[in-house]
Amino acid sequence: MLKINNLHANINGKEILKGINLEIKAGEVHAIMGPNGSGKSTLAAVIAGKEDFEVTEGSVELNGEDLSDFAPEVRAHKGVFLSFQYPIEIPGVTVTNFIKTAINETRKAKGIAELPAKEMLQLIREKADLLEIDRKFLSRSLNEGFSGGEKKRNEIFQMAMLEPQLAILDETDSGLDIDALKVVANGVNKLKSEKNAVLLITHYQRLLDYIIPDFVHVLHNGKIVKSGGKELAYELEEKGYDWLK
Amino acid sequence: MELKEKLVSSFLAFENKGNIDLDSTVHAIRLKAIHNFEKEGFPTKRDEEWKYTSLNPLLKNDYSLFPNAEKSVGFKNVKDYLINEIESYTLIFIDGVFSSFLSETTHENCDVCVLSSALARPKYKMIIDNYFNTIANKNSSLAELNTAFVKEGAFINIPKNTIVPKPIQIINFSTGSEKEVLLQPRNLVVVGENSYVQIIERHQNLSKNTTLTNSVTEIFVHKRAIVDYYKIQNDTNESSLIDSTFISQKQQSVASVNTFSFGGKITRNNLEFYHEGEHITSNLNGISILNEKQHVDNHTLVDHKSPNCESHELYKGIYADKSVGVFNGKVIVRQAAQKTNAFQQNNSILIDDGATINSKPQLEIFADDVKCSHGCTIGQLDESALFYMQSRGIPVKEAKALLLYAFGNDVVEKIKIPQLKTLISKLIAKKLNVQLGFEL
Numbered sequence: 001m002l003k004i005n006n007l008h009a010n011i012n013g014k015e016i017l018k019g020i021n022l023e024i025k026a027g028e029v030h031a032i033m034g035p036n037g038s039g040k041s042t043l044a045a046v047i048a049g050k051e052d053f054e055v056t057e058g059s060v061e062l063n064g065e066d067l068s069d070f071a072p073e074v075r076a077h078k079g080v081f082l083s084f085q086y087p088i089e090i091p092g093v094t095v096t097n098f099i100k101t102a103i104n105e106t107r108k109a110k111g112i113a114e115l116p117a118k119e120m121l122q123l124i125r126e127k128a129d130l131l132e133i134d135r136k137f138l139s140r141s142l143n144e145g146f147s148g149g150e151k152k153r154n155e156i157f158q159m160a161m162l163e164p165q166l167a168i169l170d171e172t173d174s175g176l177d178i179d180a181l182k183v184v185a186n187g188v189n190k191l192k193s194e195k196n197a198v199l200l201i202t203h204y205q206r207l208l209d210y211i212i213p214d215f216v217h218v219l220h221n222g223k224i225v226k227s228g229g230k231e232l233a234y235e236l237e238e239k240g241y242d243w244l245k
Numbered sequence: 246m247e248l249k250e251k252l253v254s255s256f257l258a259f260e261n262k263g264n265i266d267l268d269s270t271v272h273a274i275r276l277k278a279i280h281n282f283e284k285e286g287f288p289t290k291r292d293e294e295w296k297y298t299s300l301n302p303l304l305k306n307d308y309s310l311f312p313n314a315e316k317s318v319g320f321k322n323v324k325d326y327l328i329n330e331i332e333s334y335t336l337i338f339i340d341g342v343f344s345s346f347l348s349e350t351t352h353e354n355c356d357v358c359v360l361s362s363a364l365a366r367p368k369y370k371m372i373i374d375n376y377f378n379t380i381a382n383k384n385s386s387l388a389e390l391n392t393a394f395v396k397e398g399a400f401i402n403i404p405k406n407t408i409v410p411k412p413i414q415i416i417n418f419s420t421g422s423e424k425e426v427l428l429q430p431r432n433l434v435v436v437g438e439n440s441y442v443q444i445i446e447r448h449q450n451l452s453k454n455t456t457l458t459n460s461v462t463e464i465f466v467h468k469r470a471i472v473d474y475y476k477i478q479n480d481t482n483e484s485s486l487i488d489s490t491f492i493s494q495k496q497q498s499v500a501s502v503n504t505f506s507f508g509g510k511i512t513r514n515n516l517e518f519y520h521e522g523e524h525i526t527s528n529l530n531g532i533s534i535l536n537e538k539q540h541v542d543n544h545t546l547v548d549h550k551s552p553n554c555e556s557h558e559l560y561k562g563i564y565a566d567k568s569v570g571v572f573n574g575k576v577i578v579r580q581a582a583q584k585t586n587a588f589q590q591n592n593s594i595l596i597d598d599g600a601t602i603n604s605k606p607q608l609e610i611f612a613d614d615v616k617c618s619h620g621c622t623i624g625q626l627d628e629s630a631l632f633y634m635q636s637r638g639i640p641v642k643e644a645k646a647l648l649l650y651a652f653g654n655d656v657v658e659k660i661k662i663p664q665l666k667t668l669i670s671k672l673i674a675k676k677l678n679v680q681l682g683f684e685l
Binding site: 048049050051052071072073075076077080081082084087088090091092093098099101102103105106109141158162 | 627628629630632633634635636637638639640641643644647648650651652653654655657658
């Protein structure tokens with residue numbers, strides 16, 4: 001599904017990604033771990049199409065299609081979803097209105113008619129229940145005044161609504177207490193299927209107790225220095241990253 | 246002939262043309278006003294209050310001062326500019342002339358009618374004597390000019406203890422019956438003790454010809470009365486507006502003026518609040534969304550004279566292309582006005598490199614036990630917020646619009662008439678050139 005070939009990316013002339021190779025197949029969960037500044041969030045942003053980064057070499061392909069010329073929204077329409085480490089606050093736009101707009105713009109791009117209001121509402125309720133989101137929460141301004149846990153839960157809610165092929169969860173566990181982490185992880189697990197894939201980006205092994213990865217990769221200094229199964233995460237937890245440098 | 250000379254020399258003709266039934270005190274006021282205007286002339290950029298707005302491009306035109314009688318204008322021509330979804334009183338003026346056919350007035354529990362009849366009828370003499378031109382006469386040559394040629398406009402007189410059951414819409418249309426027209430509507434609003442009224446005012450050019458409107462409104466808000474006033478400024482690029490609104494408030498009254506500026510060539514809003522009692526609240530809100538070469542200047546004054554009063558001022562602006570915004574917010578807290586709370590905020594977003602905002606907060610505080618604050622931000626759209634929305638499949642154009650909507654939302658939220666809120670949301674969406682699948 002996702003194929004990253006020798007990916008190099010710069011920001012302001014500084015090379016952050018220095019030749020990443022990664023392949024993710026449908027139905028798989030991959031985790032990328034690594035110390036601060038290793039390029040984890042950059043990799044997530046580059047896949048999602050953030051224009052601050054310049055791809056100097058290599059490619060990102062989704063289902064065999066090179067994404068490099070596509071704007072972030074087009075990548076989203078093709079099935080890429082990025083859950084943000086720091087979701088943006090948008091006062092004045094409710095959670096419901098935001099997700100409605102996102103869904104209908106995606107449908108428009110695919111040439112499908114807008115989802116009728118009633119079905120939309122039903123879908124919103126269903127997905128909100130899945131993530132144990134209070135209905136009142138849906139009429140609040142997007143992320144404005146949300147707690148860390150509410151913001152992350154809201155990210156996964158949006159993911160549930162958009163049903164992406166590839167979900168990239170950037171530090172979704174940061175700022176979550178253990179109960180919130182369980183709810184979020186539970187939501188992700190319920191959304192997982194044979195047709196989609198998840199890329200987890202995290203510092204800690206903690207999240208991986210709840211969302212169990214098929215593969216773990218260690219990113220260091222812009223390169224994947226080690227890959228393995230879920231046991232690699234435990235090894236990292238125990239030994240830290242120094243032994244890999 | 247220059248416009249000023251033309252106006253001064255037309256004054257006598259105007260005075261002799263069917264206005265002889267006017268009360269003699271009004272005659273005296275008008276005479277004094279034309280003298281003041283003749284002495285002062287139009288303001289220039291040398292005048293500190295007009296530093297960022299030049300009237301020169303407007304004064305070159307050869308305006309018709311007394312346009313021809315109204316062309317045939319039917320409901321279908323004007324209905325798009327009215328809020329039709331609600332019951333309302335409407336006062337519609339076509340090229341400065343009242344259209345009784347299109348309007349709905351009342352004298353039942355309150356007077357919602359026209360100034361010409363109030364000026365002429367003995368019944369209203371006392372109100373005219375007590376209020377007319379008592380606050381509009383504060384050293385503004387443009388207000389003087391309006392006073393000199395005062396003829397028509399809205400007259401709203403709400404007795405005490407009256408909740409006006411429906412909003413009042415005042416709409417001034419120009420039809421382009423002549424190439425260049427100068428209109429000078431004059432409104433007088435008196436709201437009695439414990440009364441409540443909602444007013445919507447709009448100026449609209451129905452043609453491609455040039456219109457300059459020099460409008461003056463005086464509003465008197467008595468004890469514990471509440472006034473919500475909305476100004477919709479979405480005129481054509483051939484139309485300019487100088488709007489001077491003067492508000493005098495008595496104790497415990499609440500007056501709010503909300504200004505929505507989306508169109509017009511040059512728009513200058515002079516909005517002045519004068520406090521005459523304690524525990525008064527004044528709210529000033531505005532949002533300007535401009536493009537092309539549009540120019541909007543919001544000049545506000547809140548004069549705190551008495552203790553324990555508050556004022557809240559929030560102006561937002563979104564400027565694209567080569568548009569220009571001006572915000573000059575003056576707050577005076579006089580020595581007697583202890584325990585004043587005065588807050589002022591002006592936030593702007595510049596979308597294009599050619600756009601300009603001149604923002605000038607001015608606080609003059611003579612009392613020592615007060616809370617006053619002012620803030621001013623000028624920024625651009627938040628790139629990370631745009632990326633966030635794009636990553637959810639919202640195209641960049643819609644994402645920008647949504648962010649701008651969100652930026653202006655706290656001003657839109659102040660609208661207390663739901664149908665008006667819908668209209669403003671639609672006008673904003675249209676101005677931002679997007680269709681959003683929801684209303685705010």
